[in-house]
Amino acid sequence: MTSTPLTRSEAKDLTRRKLIRAALAILDEEGEAGLSTVKVAKAAGIAQSSFYVHFKDMQELLRVLAEEGGERLRATMREARRKAREHPGDLGLHRETFRIPLESICRHPELLRIQIRARHDPSSSLRDFAVETAAAYREHHAADLAALGYTADDERDRRRLEMIADGINAATNALAMGHLEGRYPDLDEAADILTALSRGALRWLRATSNHEPSDPS
Amino acid sequence: MTSTPLTRSEAKDLTRRKLIRAALAILDEEGEAGLSTVKVAKAAGIAQSSFYVHFKDMQELLRVLAEEGGERLRATMREARRKAREHPGDLGLHRETFRIPLESICRHPELLRIQIRARHDPSSSLRDFAVETAAAYREHHAADLAALGYTADDERDRRRLEMIADGINAATNALAMGHLEGRYPDLDEAADILTALSRGALRWLRATSNHEPSDPS
DNA sequence: AATTTCACCGATAGTACTATCGGTGAAATT
DNA sequence: AATTTCACCGATAGTACTATCGGTGAAATT
Known part of the structure; x- marks a missing residue:
């Protein structure tokens, strides 16, 4: 009063x-x-x-929105990275690497929704921002994987690492969205699946790196 | 003339x-x-x-567009399934399972772009269609995985299979988009990665099914 | 206390679009 | 050959929105 x-x-x-x-x-x-x-x-x-x-106009408001959202996303990435550095070599941590982004998405789902939408919408004012954010996320994750011991020396391995990071990122988003839609109640289970997916990819990477050109069997 | x-x-x-x-x-x-x-x-x-x-109006045109696009997508799924049935148990085929969707996306990238956009846009007239298509794709893929011998008996395994399918689907889309953007020149490599991802997930599924409640190590 | 600043207001001109309507001429039917 | 149908046209009323402009009163400054 x-x-x-x-x-x-x-x-x-x-x-x-x-x-x-x-x-x-x-x-x-x-x-x-x-x-x-x-x-x-x-x-x-x-x-x-x-x-x-x-x-000045709606465009400017959207720019501000993008900048603030980007800052929040970057902060999340920094946090995840910091935690990963605290316990190097910890295997359970591999799993943690996936829980953090999942949780962060679920905390602010609107940011991801907006980003995904803008990423694929040519008319969106936020498109450039969304594309850059996606690229940053991808490279961040590739670096995470490299930190787990799968350093890529040549061009081919680097690209493969990036592809894996890209795929895992997309899967992370999909599972987080599914969780928000109520299809996947357990975030831990989602983290387990992401861990398993990435293990499969990294096992393949190890098997084919500097060996056979390409044989996933 | x-x-x-x-x-x-x-x-x-x-x-x-x-x-x-x-x-x-x-x-x-x-x-x-x-x-x-x-x-x-x-x-x-x-x-x-x-x-x-x-x-009648733009809405109707969009509905027609959605129906035609959906038909094309369903045809692709049917084709992929048919091929998979022709060579049951073939391991190299697991890889083929991923090449077909990748190629089909790259043949008509606009369909996927539009679908992804609509899927996350609450204002889109195509949203319902996109959500349904995504669900159909997910279930189709889960069935594919089940056909590879990872039948899910209980609720938990079924959900896990669906989550894996969801993740792999998202990764497929991401890699196809990356290919179209010129980042990943080789579609075969993308198919290999998807194969490796799914192998990792299925290995985990096998390891935890009817055993320990949840342990991805 | 007098003056200036400025966040906010209502009114409004301008833009882009939707959806209808009456008209037209060539195709189709009689 | 006469009549009807109908795909397409231009004009236009109606809707939703943007962005500007002059006015107002309370806060800030003098």
Whole structure:
């Protein structure tokens, strides 16, 4: 009941945050096509025209959204990496490597949903961001695998490591989405499967590296 | 130079095909947000208002597009399955199981792109179709794995098989997209990796089935 | 206390699109 | 040959949205 007296800039910043929150919610619920200055402003409780006090246009708001989302994703990757470094060589850790991204996705599923959508939508303003994020994620994961002892010396092995990382990443996203949709209740089970998938790939990598050109049997 | 005299219904059908083709191209290049009766009609070479001679509205055109795309996808699945049945127990075939979808994706990449986009876009008219297609693909693949001898008897194993199929499917899509983007030049290599991934998962499945509750080491 | 700043407002011009309607001429039918 | 059908056309009313502009009052500054 105590009225909180805000300075003008504090109030402005609050409104800005409201706009960003509103945009994120609409983006998640209705997609980029559902975004409009009308809807975002109304959801934030201000007039449509006041939207432009805070952002030059919708494009700029989306850019800000992408930057903030990217920061959150990078922080997650850093955390996962740090944990992996704390216990090098730990086998149970291999599994942990997969639990962390799964959990982080489930904590903020809207970020992944938006990213996946933008990644494949040529009309999306967030497309470049999404493509870069996906590439960063892929390389991060490839580095993780390399850290587990599967260093790639030549071009071919490096590419293979990247392909494996790409595949595992995609599988991670798919299982996380399935979990959110209620199909896969147990995240640990998902982590186990990802571990098993990556073990299979790495076993193959070891078997074919500097040996036969290509024989997965 | 010989003018082909078309009956009225032939001409109408031709225009209809042109509209569908134009819509598919625009959908792939600009996304669903870029679709409009103006653009589609113009690209097909008719007046915007004539669009409505062929379709009730854009929604209906999208439905038709989804149905045709779905038919093509189902045909691919049937073909893959048929081939797998021809050589049961063939180990090299396990690899073939992955090459066929990869090739089919690369033959019509726009179908997958559109599907992935729609799958995660709440505003998409094609969403239901995309979700159903993804589910069908997942179950198809789970059945494929079961056919390889990893029959799932209880609820847990069935779910695990579905999770593995889901993961492998996602990886398949990711590698196909990477191939199309020029990152992975060799489709065979991609098929090898998918084979290796699935071997790892199935090995784990065999190791934990009806034994320990969950231990991936 | 007087003045300035500025976050927000309502109104509105401009843009892009949808979907309908009456008209037209060639194909199809009689 | 006369009549009907219909794929397509241009015009247009209606809808949703963007982005600007002048105005307002409370906060901030003088």
